[in-house]
Amino acid sequence: MYRETQIIAGSSHPSFAEVGQPGEFIINVGPQHPATHGVLHLVITLSGETIKKVEPHLGYIHRSIEKMCESLSYRQFIYVTSRMDYLSAHINNHACAMCVEKGLQVEIPPRAQVIRVLMDELTRIASHELWWGAMAMDLGAFTPFFHAFRERETINDIMEETCGARLTMNYMVPGGVMQDIHPDFQKRVKEFIQLYKRKVHEYDEMVTGNIIFQNRMKNVGVLSAEDAISYGCTGPTGRGSGVSCDIRKLYPYEIYSTLEFDEVLETGGDSFARYMVRIREMNQSIRIIEQLIDNIPEGEVLTKTKAVLKLPKGEFYTRVETARGELGVYIVSEGGTNPFRIKFRSPGFSNLSVLDHIARGSKIGDLVAMMGTLDLVIPDIDR
Amino acid sequence: MWSFSNISDNIHDWLSANFNATWTLIIEMVIAGTLVIGLFAMLGLILVIMERKVSAWMQIRLGPNRVGPKGMLQSMADTIKLMVKEGMTPNGADKIMFNLAPFVAMIVAMLLLAPIAFAENFQLWDLNIGVLYITAVSSIMVISILMAGWASNNKYSLLGAMRSGAQIVSYELSAGLSILAIIVLTGSLQVSEIIESQRNGWWLFKGHIPAIIAFVIFIIAVTAETNRAPFDLAEAESELTAGFHTEYSGMKFALFFLAEYVNVFIVCGLGATIFLGGWMPLHIGNWTGFNNAMDYIPSSLWFFGKTFFLIFVIMWFRWSFPRLRIDQLLNLEWKYLLPISMVNLLLVTLMAIMGWHF
Numbered sequence: 001m002y003r004e005t006q007i008i009a010g011s012s013h014p015s016f017a018e019v020g021q022p023g024e025f026i027i028n029v030g031p032q033h034p035a036t037h038g039v040l041h042l043v044i045t046l047s048g049e050t051i052k053k054v055e056p057h058l059g060y061i062h063r064s065i066e067k068m069c070e071s072l073s074y075r076q077f078i079y080v081t082s083r084m085d086y087l088s089a090h091i092n093n094h095a096c097a098m099c100v101e102k103g104l105q106v107e108i109p110p111r112a113q114v115i116r117v118l119m120d121e122l123t124r125i126a127s128h129e130l131w132w133g134a135m136a137m138d139l140g141a142f143t144p145f146f147h148a149f150r151e152r153e154t155i156n157d158i159m160e161e162t163c164g165a166r167l168t169m170n171y172m173v174p175g176g177v178m179q180d181i182h183p184d185f186q187k188r189v190k191e192f193i194q195l196y197k198r199k200v201h202e203y204d205e206m207v208t209g210n211i212i213f214q215n216r217m218k219n220v221g222v223l224s225a226e227d228a229i230s231y232g233c234t235g236p237t238g239r240g241s242g243v244s245c246d247i248r249k250l251y252p253y254e255i256y257s258t259l260e261f262d263e264v265l266e267t268g269g270d271s272f273a274r275y276m277v278r279i280r281e282m283n284q285s286i287r288i289i290e291q292l293i294d295n296i297p298e299g300e301v302l303t304k305t306k307a308v309l310k311l312p313k314g315e316f317y318t319r320v321e322t323a324r325g326e327l328g329v330y331i332v333s334e335g336g337t338n339p340f341r342i343k344f345r346s347p348g349f350s351n352l353s354v355l356d357h358i359a360r361g362s363k364i365g366d367l368v369a370m371m372g373t374l375d376l377v378i379p380d381i382d383r
Numbered sequence: 384m385w386s387f388s389n390i391s392d393n394i395h396d397w398l399s400a401n402f403n404a405t406w407t408l409i410i411e412m413v414i415a416g417t418l419v420i421g422l423f424a425m426l427g428l429i430l431v432i433m434e435r436k437v438s439a440w441m442q443i444r445l446g447p448n449r450v451g452p453k454g455m456l457q458s459m460a461d462t463i464k465l466m467v468k469e470g471m472t473p474n475g476a477d478k479i480m481f482n483l484a485p486f487v488a489m490i491v492a493m494l495l496l497a498p499i500a501f502a503e504n505f506q507l508w509d510l511n512i513g514v515l516y517i518t519a520v521s522s523i524m525v526i527s528i529l530m531a532g533w534a535s536n537n538k539y540s541l542l543g544a545m546r547s548g549a550q551i552v553s554y555e556l557s558a559g560l561s562i563l564a565i566i567v568l569t570g571s572l573q574v575s576e577i578i579e580s581q582r583n584g585w586w587l588f589k590g591h592i593p594a595i596i597a598f599v600i601f602i603i604a605v606t607a608e609t610n611r612a613p614f615d616l617a618e619a620e621s622e623l624t625a626g627f628h629t630e631y632s633g634m635k636f637a638l639f640f641l642a643e644y645v646n647v648f649i650v651c652g653l654g655a656t657i658f659l660g661g662w663m664p665l666h667i668g669n670w671t672g673f674n675n676a677m678d679y680i681p682s683s684l685w686f687f688g689k690t691f692f693l694i695f696v697i698m699w700f701r702w703s704f705p706r707l708r709i710d711q712l713l714n715l716e717w718k719y720l721l722p723i724s725m726v727n728l729l730l731v732t733l734m735a736i737m738g739w740h741f
Contacts (some may be wrong), residue, residue: 025538027538027539027542033624034620034621034624035621035622049542049546049709136705137621138621139621139705139706140612140613140615140619140621140704140705140706141703141704141705141706142438142442142702143438143441143442143702143703145442146442146443146444147442147443150443206703207705210704210705212613212704212705212706212707212711213705215707215708215711216705216706216707216708216711363708363709363710364542364622364623365616365619365622365706365708365709366708367622368621368622
């Protein structure tokens with residue numbers, strides 16, 4: 001309780017050294033703060049500019065999505081999951097649709113499988129583009145944000161044509177995808193690939209190769225491979241520490257086992273390694289899209305399923321690789337039309353938990369860089 | 384050749400003919416004071432719209448384009464908005480210091496306009512230690528930032544003010560040393576004499592490599608001194624929300640904002656005066672024809688052209704670089720810029736003694 005009152009008293013309190021050791025003071029970053037990209041609340045104990053402790057406080061955007069899903073049918077609950085990690089909406093929907101399909105034991109048509117993977121990879125690129133711009137903005141460079149959005153808007157336009165939405169797509173349903181792709185889809189995706197290849201060198205020139213940027217990123221927020229495993233860090237955060245954790249490679253789903261792409265691994269474990277993993281992952285996603293875009297098989301996009309879906313009694317678990325890491329969907333069914341219990345294993349929660357560990361002893365400016373490279377999406381953490 | 388000095392001479396002649404010497408001086412001081420206030424406001428408006436247009440151009444967007452032709456009156460609209468906003472003072476703040484700080488910032492910026500030579504024979508106060516005056520008065524700026532940061536009673540503000548204090552005090556050293564390099568060559572601290580000494584070429588070209596090193600160090604140091612990105616740690620919006628002026632709103636915030644832009648103008652004007660000849664047109668040795676042709680461009684255009692070019696360079700920095708960390712910032716100054724500028728000063732002194740410069 002004592003600490004809570006201090007947090008509320010916060011900035012207007014007359015004395016700065018009331019809590020903790022002499023010379024330390026507590027500063028609240030968030031829930032409304034330019035660096036947190038959402039309503040994350042970090043209580044930071046500082047000694048001068050050096051961070052002693054970081055304590056994340058969650059719950060500002062908790063909408064109890066898991067509980068909501070329990071009162072929705074197996075078709076309906078997928079829509080809610082677009083609102084978790086809104087930057088990988090397709091991939092969230094994909095995971096849920098796959099889990100329901102696992103319970104129903106339906107096969108989805110090959111065309112739908114390819115479309116799903118294409119959409120997933122486009123989403124991954126869009127998410128990494130946004131992360132790249134936002135992270136550069138955290139470090140004080142504004143211009144990259146606009147350059148990243150130039151490419152990201154192209155992807156959003158493609159999504160809008162096919163799915164009718166730009167952010168929360170709700171495109172993947174149990175049995176396939178909701179409707180066929182737009183006739184221009186292939187042309188537009190090829191145009192996007194051209195644009196991306198023409199512009200990607202700007203990313204290196206503006207940010208990656210910048211000496212100030214490298215000094216800010218290298219040997220900052222070092223996360224060892226052991227710690228990454230014990231904290232459950234997945235996705236680019238784990239792979240930056242050299243932990244092989246790409247679900248697309250380890251537990252291939254859909255058609256990923258037939259595709260040629262590399263799992264991007266960096267061994268540094270610092271902010272720069274996490275940065276490089278994401279930059280290189282974008283190129284791998286482009287590679288996957290290039291393999292598939294001319295080879296979309298003809299046929300149905302949706303398997304016929306019953307109007308009211310009923311999963312057999314039992315437990316079903318699927319996992320996919322979102323742009324942030326491993327997303328697990330766990331459904332407990334009692335045989336009814338609604339799930340009895342749903343649990344999402346979201347990547348952001350585990351990745352945030354490591355922040356205190358890697359931030360201790362570094363400066364405030366570094367904390368912002370670390371939060372940037374962990375790529376936190378707060379609705380994904382709170383759900 | 385047309386120049387601002389014609390107008391000022393005419394006014395002076397007319398006043399002298401109609402009033403005695405004391406009244407002439409008083410009226411001239413009032414006119415000059417009004418002009419400084421007007422220039423202060425004008426520079427703020429122009430530089431804000433310039434910054435927004437430059438950033439828009441670098442960020443592939445249009446920038447302000449609704450108020451006035453091509454959005455040129457946007458900063459006017461912003462000023463009106465800031466004027467009618469409530470100027471809040473937080474409850475826990477030290478009220479006197481909190482309200483005084485923006486005025487200190489503004490007064491410092493206005494004082495600094497005095498010795499700048501805007502055109503040939505057009506200068507408010509040509510005192511014999513002009514450059515020393517500018518470096519001395521600009522140091523007071525840090526006091527206003529420290530006052531604002533401390534009096535706000537906000538932890539972000541305090542952190543921002545402390546960062547800014549460490550930063551400005553450090554970077555003043557290398558800014559001063561790089562100016563000194565040219566002072567050694569000129570042999571005078573008077574602004575008019577520094578400009579006069581560049582009649583046969585600007586110091587940037589006459590002073591060989593040491594002058595170029597001094598110029599580069601000067602640009603880096605003044606960017607840091609005016610708290611501009613990549614050295615905007617005092618404001619660092621992604622870390623400290625708005626740093627030392629987090630608690631300020633309305634016109635009090637606007638005064639800090641204007642003072643920052645006028646400071647940028649002044650340091651760029653100083654750089655243009657010392658390294659690029661101020662209002663002096665581009666002259667090359669004794670190429671009489673070329674020099675005469677260059678003289679046809681009015682001296683005020685030369686001064687403002689050079690100054691705005693330097694301002695553009697500083698804006699260019701802001702919109703392309705990420706921010707440094709506080710320890711990297713201090714390392715850069717104390718481990719690199721300061722030793723380099725000291726060695727550079729020795730080189731320049733040697734050059735001046737041996738007479739190797741043009």
